[in-house]
Amino acid sequence: xxxxxxxxxxxxxxxxxxxxxxxxxxxxxxxxxxxxxxxxxxxxxxxxxxxxxxxxxxxxxxxxxxxxxxxxxxxxxxxxxxxxxxxxxxx
Numbered sequence: 001x002x003x004x005x006x007x008x009x010x011x012x013x014x015x016x017x018x019x020x021x022x023x024x025x026x027x028x029x030x031x032x033x034x035x036x037x038x039x040x041x042x043x044x045x046x047x048x049x050x051x052x053x054x055x056x057x058x059x060x061x062x063x064x065x066x067x068x069x070x071x072x073x074x075x076x077x078x079x080x081x082x083x084x085x086x087x088x089x090x091x
Contacts, residue, residue: 003028003030003071004028006070006071008030008032008071009032009068009070010032010034010069010070010071011025011033011034011069011070011073012034012067012071012073013034013036013072014036014059014072014073014074014077014091015036015059015074015075016035016036016037016042016043016046016054017037017039017042017046018046018049019035019046019054021073022035022046022049022050026052033053034052034055034069035052035055036054036056036064037057038057039056043055043056059074059081060081060087060090064090065090065091072091074087074091
């Protein structure tokens with residue numbers, strides 16, 4: 001509901017997993033999306049699930065955040081990252 005109100009131009013999902021949220025966002029009309037995950041198998045499953053921009057990446061890599069994203073989404077990820085403060089700093 002919140003995303004419908006603010007209508008972000010470009011969404012970044014950190015830890016996209018198998019693409020469930022991306023599929024939901026696509027169904028809700030959001031098309032400017034990028035998602036990354038450190039697990040190659042999860043990214044492969046996401047690519048099969050929905051045609052969005054997915055790639056393999058480490059959330060600690062600051063370069064992955066260099067584009068102009070309106071919104072960054074990070075669901076159920078930080079509790080699995082030892083240096084979660086680095087991810088937050090990257091956002």
